[in-house]
Structures are given as C-alpha cells and as structure tokens.
Amino acid sequence: MNLGAKTTALLASIVFTVLTTASFFWLHYQEESLKDTIFKGVDGQAQIAAHGIASFMDDGIRAAHAVSLTLPAEALVLGRFREVEAHLKRMLDTFPKFQNGIFILDREGRFVTDYPRHPELRGQSFAFREYYQRTIREDRGIVGQPYRSKRTGRPVITFTAPVRNTKGQIIAILCCSVDLLSQEALGGYRKQKFGNTGYLYIFDRARQLVLHPEDERLLTQVPEGKNRLLEASLAGFEGAEETVNSKGVPMLLALRRIPNTEWIVGVQVTQKEAYAPLIEARTRIFFITGISILVVIIIGAAAIRRVSRPLQQLERVASRIGAELEDAGTKGTYDPPHSSLDSLSSIRSRDEIGLLASSFLRLATKLKQTLGSLHRSAEDWERTFNSVHEAVVTLDREGRIVRLNQTAEDWFRTSSHRARGQFGYQVIFSAETPPRDWPDAASLLKRRKVAWSQRLEKPAGIFEFTAAAITSSEETTGAVLVINDVTARVESEEQVREMAFYDHLTGLPNRFLLQDRIQQALAAAGRSKKKTGVMFIDLDHFKEINDLYGHDVGDEALRQVVKRTSECLRTNDTFSRIGGDEFVVVIQNIEQQNEAVAIAERIISCQSRPLVINGQEMTITSSLGIAFFPDDGENGDTLLKKADRAMYRAKGRGRNNYQCFTQKADEDGPAPTGEVKTFDPN
Numbered sequence: 001m002n003l004g005a006k007t008t009a010l011l012a013s014i015v016f017t018v019l020t021t022a023s024f025f026w027l028h029y030q031e032e033s034l035k036d037t038i039f040k041g042v043d044g045q046a047q048i049a050a051h052g053i054a055s056f057m058d059d060g061i062r063a064a065h066a067v068s069l070t071l072p073a074e075a076l077v078l079g080r081f082r083e084v085e086a087h088l089k090r091m092l093d094t095f096p097k098f099q100n101g102i103f104i105l106d107r108e109g110r111f112v113t114d115y116p117r118h119p120e121l122r123g124q125s126f127a128f129r130e131y132y133q134r135t136i137r138e139d140r141g142i143v144g145q146p147y148r149s150k151r152t153g154r155p156v157i158t159f160t161a162p163v164r165n166t167k168g169q170i171i172a173i174l175c176c177s178v179d180l181l182s183q184e185a186l187g188g189y190r191k192q193k194f195g196n197t198g199y200l201y202i203f204d205r206a207r208q209l210v211l212h213p214e215d216e217r218l219l220t221q222v223p224e225g226k227n228r229l230l231e232a233s234l235a236g237f238e239g240a241e242e243t244v245n246s247k248g249v250p251m252l253l254a255l256r257r258i259p260n261t262e263w264i265v266g267v268q269v270t271q272k273e274a275y276a277p278l279i280e281a282r283t284r285i286f287f288i289t290g291i292s293i294l295v296v297i298i299i300g301a302a303a304i305r306r307v308s309r310p311l312q313q314l315e316r317v318a319s320r321i322g323a324e325l326e327d328a329g330t331k332g333t334y335d336p337p338h339s340s341l342d343s344l345s346s347i348r349s350r351d352e353i354g355l356l357a358s359s360f361l362r363l364a365t366k367l368k369q370t371l372g373s374l375h376r377s378a379e380d381w382e383r384t385f386n387s388v389h390e391a392v393v394t395l396d397r398e399g400r401i402v403r404l405n406q407t408a409e410d411w412f413r414t415s416s417h418r419a420r421g422q423f424g425y426q427v428i429f430s431a432e433t434p435p436r437d438w439p440d441a442a443s444l445l446k447r448r449k450v451a452w453s454q455r456l457e458k459p460a461g462i463f464e465f466t467a468a469a470i471t472s473s474e475e476t477t478g479a480v481l482v483i484n485d486v487t488a489r490v491e492s493e494e495q496v497r498e499m500a501f502y503d504h505l506t507g508l509p510n511r512f513l514l515q516d517r518i519q520q521a522l523a524a525a526g527r528s529k530k531k532t533g534v535m536f537i538d539l540d541h542f543k544e545i546n547d548l549y550g551h552d553v554g555d556e557a558l559r560q561v562v563k564r565t566s567e568c569l570r571t572n573d574t575f576s577r578i579g580g581d582e583f584v585v586v587i588q589n590i591e592q593q594n595e596a597v598a599i600a601e602r603i604i605s606c607q608s609r610p611l612v613i614n615g616q617e618m619t620i621t622s623s624l625g626i627a628f629f630p631d632d633g634e635n636g637d638t639l640l641k642k643a644d645r646a647m648y649r650a651k652g653r654g655r656n657n658y659q660c661f662t663q664k665a666d667e668d669g670p671a672p673t674g675e676v677k678t679f680d681p682n
Helices: 003-070 073-077 081-094 130-138 187-191 228-234 276-307 309-314 320-331 338-345 352-369 374-387 406-412 424-429 441-445 487-501 511-528 542-549 551-567 593-607 636-652 663-668
Strands: 102-106 111-115 155-164 170-179 199-204 209-211 239-244 250-257 263-270 391-396 401-404 450-456 461-472 475-485 531-539 574-577 582-590 611-613 616-618 622-629 658-660
Touching (some): 003 187, 003 239, 003 511, 073 081, 081 102, 081 450, 228 263, 374 406, 401 424, 487 511, 511 531, 511 574, 511 582, 531 636, 551 574, 551 582, 582 593, 593 622, 593 658, 636 658
Antiparallel strands (some): 102 170, 199 209, 199 263, 391 401, 391 475, 611 616
8 A cells, every 4th residue: 555545544534533523522512402402492481381371360360359349349248139240241341351250159158149140050059169168268369270160061260359348358259260261261372382293281289181282181180100200390390301291202391380379381392393403403414524524535635645646656645017007097096016117127228228217117116106196197107208219119919009109109100099009010111011120929928128220211210129028927918119219329330430440531541441451461462472562652742732722622632632543543452541641552462563663653644634623723743652562571661661761752853753662772862853763663
C-alpha cells in the first residue's frame, strides 16, 4: 500500500471516529433538548388547562355568591316564590353559564324553588347530596362533586352559596347547576386535541373521571395499578413523564393539580406521535453525518492525493271574620270564637297585611268585651274595612264574592251588591275561567295560605294577592283575599337595579358592570386563545360644548355620540361610560389587532360628521387608546391603564386619532401636539 492510500485510510478513520463521536454526543444532546421541549410543551398545556379550569371554578363560586347576595331573602322567607323565580330568571340572563338551572334548598335540604321551573321537585329532599352536606358542614359556598343528572342524563356540577339572614345565619342554600359538557363549562376542553392522538381528561382524588373525550368513560372509575403515573399523581406528583396507559399504549402524560380543588388534569399523547420529531431529527442527523463523512473523505482523499502527488511521482493514499260579622248583623251582638282571634294573632306579617290583621284583632277584642251598640260596632268595623288602601275581597266556600271593601269597589268599578255571588276571578280579571295561580276551593278548605303576584289590566299595574281561609271552629267558611298594589315598589326595585349597573344618561353599562364584562371577556379569550381589545375613548374638548351651549345640549350631544359609536360596534362588544366624556369599549373574540383597529377607524370616521342640536351645528371628535389581552396585560385594571395611556398619546398626536399601546411608546411619553399618527397593524 502506497503512502497516499495509507494517508487516505488514516484520514478516513480519524474523520469517521471524530464525526461519529461528535454526532453521537450532539445527537444525544439534541434528543435530550428536544425531549425536554416536548415534555415542557405537554406540561405547559396541562398547566394552562389547570389554571383555566380553576378560573372557571372560581368564577362559578363568585357568580353563585353574587346571586345569593342579590337574592330577595324576605320574599324567600315569606314564601313569595314567584318573586324569587323572577329574580332567578334575571340572574340566569346575567350568568348564562348556569344554563342547567338555579335552585334553592331550605336549611334542611328540601327543594324550595328554581328556574327554569320544575314543580315536580318541590318539597323533595336533597339532603343526601354531597354539595348540600359540604356547604352546611363548611359554612361556605363550594363546588360539588360531578354526578349524572337524573333529569337530563348529562354530567353536571353544582356551585353553591349559603343564603343568610341579617344575623348571618344560613336560611337556605343557593345551588347553581352547570352542564359539564357545555361550551360555558368544560365542553371546550373536552374537544381540545393535541396533535392527532393527544387529548385532555380530568379525574379527582376519588379516581372518578370527571372529563374524558369518550362518552362511556365519563364519571367512571380509573382502574388501580394500570397507569403508574396516575397513581403517582394521586400521591402528589406533578409534571410530565413517559408511561403506559390502561390499554397498554406507550404515552407521554403531563399531570397537574387544579388549584383549590381535588381535581387533576391530564394531557396525554402517544409516544409515537410525541417523539416523531425526535425520530425524524435522528434520521436526518445520521444521514447528514454519513454524507459529511463521505464528503470529508472524498475531499480529504483528493487533497491528500494532490498533496502526495509529487511523492506518488516519486513513490505512488287570608274570610272567616266577614261571615261572623254578617251573622252579627242579625244577632245584634258580636262574640267571635277564640279560633278567630288566634288566627289573627298568628299572622306575623310586617307589611300592611299584618297591620290590617292587628286592626281586626283589636276591633274583635273590643267588640267581644264591650256591651255597646251593635250598630255602632258595625259602623266602626265598616270604617276600618273601607279605610285600608288594599283591596279586600271576602269569598265563600265556593270562591264566590261575599263582600268588597271600598278600595276593591273603586279598583274594579263595581259594588259589593252587584259583585255578590260572582266568582272572584270574574270580577277581578273579567274572565270566565280562573287564572293559573288562582287558589281552588280545595286548597282553601285545607286552610293553606296562598300568595302570588300578577299584573292586572284594570286597574293597570302589578298586584300582590294573598288568600287565606276563614274558619269557624273546625269548619272553613270561606276565604279573605287581600290585593296590594306593588307597582311602585317593583318599578323602584327595577330602577335601583338599573341604576346600579347602567349609566342614567346614556343607558350604557357603568364602571361596575364594565369590570364584570371585562372579566368575562378575558376568561372567554383565555379559553378560546383569542385576543380581547380594551379601547379607551375620550371626547376632545367636550367641556367647551358644555361651557358654550349649556349642559342640556352637552347631554344630548353625548347621547348622539353614543348612538353613532354604538352603530360602529359589533353585537358582542361592550360599550360603557365610566365618566363624564370617557368611554370604554371591550372588543371580544378577535384574531388579530387589525380587527380592533378597523373598529377604531370606523368610530373616528363616524364621529367626525357634524351634529345638529337645537339648530346648532358642532363637530365632536375623539381620542382613542387601545390595549390588547394578553399582549399588554392579563387583567382588566392593567389593560384599562395601558389603554388610558395610549389615549393620552393619541391626544398628544393632535387628537381625533387612535393609538395602540406599545411599551416603547409608553416609555418615550406622549408625542408632541401636531405629530402625525402612524400605525402598522402588523
């Protein structure tokens, strides 16, 4: 073998050894790095899901607590369930996540009322439910264990909140039911895919599968000993490792405990899919290494041959009292039995009905103890009966009218004489059939007090009805129906609720409702991985409008500006007024910042058109600042502050323009007045 061949062989051996060794260590390092990245990616997905689900649980607890705080406790205690149901309906509109229903259990766990209504459940005991027992035991609102609803057959979870009286004692348990598989709950997580074979599931410390993409495995038990990593997670392990699932398939599994719960979320993908990039990288490295070795050997051989060529050349590598009073008119005396007085004493109502009962009790006691004139006593009673502001109707055993007081005669435009003998509902509702809530004779004969609220056409308004049996000894002789006009109170309550969350001038959501809308938007964006824009709007030189034309014109200008701006927004955007001429728009469900920028440009263009108020033409422009979730902040306060700073930068750029928040622009401070706006949406 000549020197060239020997040198070429030695070079090939050295290159092969060096490149193979280097490739081995580099491949090992790359495999470990890539594997670590894959593990972190799967674990990151598990952490994101755990925090998202924890946020859903926290939001559910807070929403249930908010509903319990606004619950009309007096109506609940007095049994005015229609009023309670109406409130629950409004709360369901406010918190649509509770679409499976909101219901109330009393202190002993009996079903009281709900919405949507399920009358068949009334009075049933739910004391065996885990969420009821834990709420009573822990004296706070909790998230119940998932179970399959007997009514719908679907997995549900219940958020509870204790309803307390003024002394802080629990008088009822508010329960908010959520369909686990709905989009507002965990349905979105269930549909998430990680690659082609990866998916997410949730189980609790009792081994129950709370969420799983396979319907048949929902709310079933995780078998013991089938998956070592699941067993380790029940003992406290968190993180991502290789494992084998219950079907014997090698998997890459990340497990994370959901904060403040007994739940554990798992994100898993087959090792075959997870390590596909690793296998591909290994193949490429081997191929590149082989090619490199071959190229180096060829080049080296050529170089050696060239170098050794010279050598080669040389060498060659409530009605009973009314009947007694009528009877007293014929007897000339009035001596009511003790049962009548006891019935009056037992009325504990604090409203006008209670006052009326107390008046009747005093009158009856005085009539019993006084040896006076029956005519005078009758006149006293008559004056009392007709002086009350509520309509009082006495009925016989069949529900026919016996007598009306003056208020009832005035309201229903009739007299006791003409109405006597007609059914109560015929006179009150001008109907031939009783309304749905009208008590039948059987219920009154059972001496059960019936109360409800209903709207009347004549007289127009909302009225509160209370019917109670009138008894004589052991016999029920009829009933007394008291009708109270509660229109002003209901409208006042609705007005108070409106004032609490909406601006009185423009009708827009105020600062308090805005905070809730922002939280909802951020939670939805977190689940959908989309962006949310928070736009701060300040009207330019608006104080001059008030100073020049007066506040009435200023108010009308504000209303017209709000109307124009609203026309530029989408139906799911929130437009709120937080101050005199300051507004905030929450732009939900956007993929790119350009969508919010397009809305800002529409608003500026729309508001640039002149307004005509009381014959005066004026132009009101706006300065807008926009901040985005999650790029500029992850909570409402941060986004509002940054949008505000971006708005001030827009003012510094000459007003009548918009600016998106950037950290650099914020650190540089507001631009000098007159600077031209530039914006790159990318």
